Amino acid sequence: MSFNWTDEKTEHVIGNLLRAGVLISAFVVLAGGIYYLAQHGTGHKDYHEFHGQPQYLCTVSGVVASALKHDSHGIIQVGLLLLVLTPIARVFFSAISFGLEKDFTYVAVSLIVLAVLIYGLLGS
Amino acid sequence: MNAIEFTLLVWVASFLAGLLGALTGLGGAAILVPVLTLWFHVHIHYAAGAALVSVIATSSGAAAAYVKEGYTNIRIGMFLEIATTIGAVIGAYLATKTPVEGIAIILAVVLLYSGYVSGRSQPEHPVGVRPDPLAGVLRMHGSYPTPEGPRSYLVSSVSKGFGLMFGAGTLSGLLGIGSGAVKVLALDQAMKLPFKVSTTTSNFMIGVTAAASAGVYLRRGYIDPSLAMPVMLGVVAGSFLGAKLLARAKTQWLRRVFAVVIITMALELIFNALTGRL
DSSP states (O other): OOHHHHHHHHHHHHHHHHHHHHHHHHHHHHHHHHHHHHHHTTSOOOOSSOOOOOGGGSSHHHHHHHHHTTOHHHHHHHHHHHHHHHHHHHHHHHHHHHHHTTOHHHHHHHHHHHHHHHHHHHOO | OOHHHHHHHHHHHHHHHHHHHHHHTSOSHHHHHHHHHHTSOOOHHHHHHHHHHHHHHHHHHHHHHHHHHTOOOHHHHHHHHHHHHHHHHHHHHHHHHSOHHHHHHHHHHHHHHHHHHHHSOOOSSOOSOOOOHHHHHTTOOEEEOOTTSOEEEOOOOHHHHHHHHHHHHHHHHHHTSOOHHHHHIIIIIISOOOHHHHHHHHHHHHHHHHHHHHHHHHHTTOOOHHHHHHHHHHHHHHHHHHHHHTTTSOHHHHHHHHHHHHHHHHHHHHHHHHTTOO
């Protein structure tokens, strides 16, 4: 297996992964958005004051649980989380593909980036 | 204005931001934060949250195309992402401690810098590059496709680029933008990458950088689903159309227009911050 072949193959898979992630998340956000407007479309919402979000929309587990209960805000938030997961999946895949190339320096680099991303998402 | 009208207007504004962002290569998010705060009276934290998620969408969408074309240097991108992601997490925490006026003024400075950068013309391929030995060890030197076949290039000043990238990541986390202008500064001014390699590698890194701060934004309640929904969908549709039109558009003219819009917004942000109208 030549080095170039693996690199090009990697680039193709990464490209498809990124595109699929964006499309799937946009679809979920759109579905949640239509549902939200059907429920709350004639209401008024002010974004001028910052109040944060209700607690259930601020954690990964809370977002998933509320979407399963058909909460429109939760469904949109799941779509946005899928979007956040797309580059994270990309880094994970890079770690594997560098491993297949036996380029262990870059396996380590990818894993450091992955660790920072997971820390950012889940917190301490 | 009810929620349907508000959503549609925000969608249209985000669509235009995404379209112009893709056509000029400056990204739509940097302009979205001021548009949302100045025109739609959205709190800057919510605006940054909505812009940040759309940054991930445009970066990933565009990277999908560029990576396949072979311009992106994945090793350089991956290595520098250590700096941008750590910076982004720190920046996102700083956003929760910084007064709104401070965030607005820093954003205005970044906008002014982006406007200035977009007005300059770039050489396609740098000459007389002194390669950094570290770049050799890290196997960063590469090649990219040209009409005359693959052209190779050498990489300079890795540690300077790494430091600048840490700064770019911090700004991205603090402001909810991609900070592509600062990334391109690190890649083509410090590390001397060819223009196409630096712009596509910068774009490749933006999504990962934004994903690092998105988690902090989520936990702090910056990401409002009903606001982020039209912003994200508008930016995605706009940048998709922009990428299709790119080959035919007169981008030089558009870049000048966009630079003027960006500079006007920046001055308005500074004025509003100083007069307490945010």
